[in-house]
Amino acid sequence: MYNTERQWSKGRSHYSVDSYYARNLINLFTEPTANGLIHNLPVGGILSESFSALQSTRFRSQLNYDASFAERHHLAVLGGFEFSDRKAEITANGVYGYDDNVLTVGAVDYTRTYPIYEGLSGNASIPSFGDFSSTVQRFVSLYTNMGYTYRDRYVFTLSARRDASNMFGVKTNQRWNPLWSTGLAWNMKTEPFLREIEWVDQLKLKWTRGVSGNLSGAATQRPVLTYLSRADYTRLPYAIIQSPPNPNLKWENVLMTNYGLEYGFFDNRITGSLDYFRKVASDLLSIDPIDPTSGYSSMTRNVGRIKSQGFEWNSNWHWIRKGNVAFTSSIALSYVKDIVDIYNGVENTAENYVRNGGRVLTPLQDRVLYPVFSYKFMGLDGQTGDPVGVWEGEPSQDYNRIVSDSLRNLDYHGSALPLFYGFFQNNLKLGPVSLYVNIAYKFGHHFTKPTISYPSLINSWGGHKDYEKRWQSSGDEEHTTVPSMDYPANSVRSNFYRYSSANVEKGDHIRLQSARISYDIKKLMNKWTNGSGQIFMSINNGGVLWSRTKSGYDPDYSGLPPSKNFVIGINCQF
Template sequence: MEGLYANNRDYPYAEGTRNSVNWLENNEYILNTQTTAGSFYTNLNLTKELEMRTVIGANILTQENNEFRNSVLDNNAVARAQASNEKQTFWSIENYLTYNKEINENNSLTALLGVSWQQSNQFFVNADSRNFPTDFFKYNNLGAGSDNIAVQSFADREALNSYFGRLNYNLYGKYLFTVTGRADGSSKFGDNNKFSFFPSAAVAWRISDEDFLVDNALISNLKLRTSYGVTGNSEIPPYSSLSLLSSNYATIWNDSRVGGTGLNRLANPDLKWEKTAQYDIGVELGLFDNRISLEADYYYRKTTDMLLDAPVPQSSGYATIRRNVGSMQNKGLELGLSTKNIMTADVTWNTSFNISMNRNKVLSLATPSDIFGVGGPGITNETSIIRVGEPVGAFWGLTRLGTWGTDEAAEAAKFVSYRNGLTILPGDIKYKDFNGDYIINDEDRSIIGNGYPTAWGTLTNYVSYKNLDFTLELQYSWGNDVMDMNLHSSEDRQALANSYTTVLDAWTPDNQDTMIAQVRDTRAGYVTNVDSHWVKDGSFVRGRNIMLGYTFDQNLVEKMHLNKLRLYASAQNFFLLVNDELLGDPEVTLFVVVRATMSSLKG
């Protein structure tokens, strides 16, 4: 191949982003995945009322990942190849003993006892090599590379043992009682707290079966239910309670670099399960022979012993330790409405609507200090904060007021530089100086957004006419913020990389009422901070699914020796309406920090 690809790096002082066509044609990335999964079960009827069920399952995942970047990719520089292999194995054994007893016409109970064991193992190995004498070998002969040969591997294991029981009691078909209890033990926790116990209880009253409502023409179903229970969370990496060895230590001995191995994390033998206690009360209401159905639930969850990395004194030699650090609450309301709008021999029209509202707040932490660095991407200053009294993962940053104008030059020059040590000038980003000390630093950062929506839900309509059917499903969310971190590279770093068209609104002497800094030579420096300009309204309405189908007549289908024949066409995510302009989807956009970042902490 003759000639060279044009790249971003060809522009003076720009960063080295590669040409997209060059990347596609001269980088080979192959991922081969092989999955083997299976399960086996037995049911033994020990007596008429007693049954034993055993389920054995296994899953083996093997992945081979090979990558080769030829010498053309970096304009006739050295080629690079790497190969990795990963194997994950999972197995589980579950045993259930179930007792069903109908005491009499009005009393019945079901009792269950069970035990479960499961284990996961993972092994990964990777080799990387560069500077090949020829591109012919690719990743098939890593030893042919002469430079920067690196090999790494790791292995981990985790196991979970569970012992559980449940008792259901039914009285007159309208008074329902459930009690459960389970003891779970995880290898991830400290030696002192491997196991924990999680109880729950529920009561339901089917009021519509009472004598005073049985034949009611208006109310066809009325059920009141409430429950209380405790659940556990063990979603942390394996060995989180242990000190780990690291070989990233080095020293100089006899004028030579000598590698070493040491501890890279503090142990915590008291690390234990995160627990969430939940109380809820709900009602189910059916009207006009269930033509209208309403469900309403109120819940309150309190999570204690949250699993987070907490700071430790610098004198310890470490930055953090995995601890159970505090508590938080989630409380909310969930409503669902279903209606049968039309019900005839040929036409059916059903509608369902649901809405959920949740309010999250941190109640306490192990120390009065705020916690940073949870859930952020790690490419900028901190993006979120955990603070008592605030929602988990509230967005944290500076407040961008706009840009400095020419008539503010003297005031801007008073600030300690936050642009490469150079004097702050008209056209630079202007931040709010909360304490008035003319220094923009951590003292001027505050909570600038909340990733939790005010409400979210779906609206679905199903219509059928004879054999033809149509489904339309809409999804919505409003009141939540998203942090669009694409603006870091695509708006703030203008002369270094490709930018959004929003930089066309950058500051000029004739355009000073703008949030975008003046476009300057890279050597003049640039300003980029997590700030309020990156926070956007994440509200949206999405066309989640639309489907049109036709079911063929059963007589015709039987003549074709088929059980059923249906043709349909569908589309997902067929439109998206947003308030603020975002690149892509407000739920899944790359480098957008959304409420999902903290989903594991919501309880």
């Protein structure tokens, strides 16, 4: 198989002389003098154009062999190789003083700097539109697959491939990445001891194990230079090393082992599968600190490893299947937990971890990928309403010391991502009426809820409903955790409370994902035409049905949740 692809695209942006963008830029570089105005940027429109081209080639050759023999054996084998080459180029440029009627442009000196607002804002150079880039990616793959079946009962599979890319190390053994997988399956239903059991329709055990590879463009084997048009002071072209060379760069490898069961009972009224997996992702790319005397404080290298395990269960129940009445249910439940086993990258400060709240990838050894941390909270001071934290094991209100404390003194709550998640779907059909309900659920995670920030309230009127719950007099500390209002507002005090354990809640919840009810009007339409149709009403983003949070916030959204979407309509086909 040979495939070639060519893509071209062109972009054009024209700002007329009357547009705000053009007028503002012209005025910005205009100098008032005793003899009048000097327009360092010519009066006229601004035109920018871009052109991109993509050229890719792919070649694949494959041989297949498939045969059955002795009425018990079946063998299928294939092998081949694949090559791909992809080149992308982007060109962009622009002009000033452009007149769209007569197609003329003005001259601009990009090498000089000009005073902005008569020097009140310093000097600046006229922005340049020039941008040129070119990227080449090449991949080579060798692969083979084999499957053997004995008596339609025992199955053995084996696959192997070797991939190479020009993105990786100069050493051959790092350019090439061997990938493989193997599997076994046992169709137990064909065994004599299950063949006569009528209520068992299918029962299969399976096992697979294999290695896959990931490709990342975050680093390359050779140094990457970025050429820029002009330096700020010399006004001469220059280049910077965007990323240092890494001749030892390798593929990210993922070793996966899976144990599975597929089943079907009672004339396949109950079907489903259960899978348990263990995964080890090694040689993960991450920012790694290096000797700063090299000119860089860090670089992207293969330094990480993540261990994961979990299970996935899917099941379908056909409760009723009779005539024009049917009722089916589907349920799915998954559990996944990822632990950072090795991480040699930069460890963030304690303040960064509590501020992230697990919303940003912040790896930490022996923790989940998206950990939730908080400052220890000991309640409110009964006399002042100030929040109380912990410093060196003792209650403290020294907020500067508390927020700069080490990571080991924070409260660790767990994962910001749900460990358990799934859905429960129901379909009911009663003659022309159909009802569908989809309920989703997530369990086993935490989130940091928003709260009042007094500096934000005072400086920018950023209010919050927790303001009415604030401490106002002695005794309020018995029924609230919201500190008293201070003025002038102490931002460190506010941040300590905002990211303390008082505002961390469990994110377990069940929500109505969607629902739909419809009425089939085919019989009604057949009186006038040979068609079909439905009258329907549906809802999407139905909202939270149950939650473990006490604050009422939607755990899935840090801001406003998506609005409920109601639709009523008629769908006709003629």
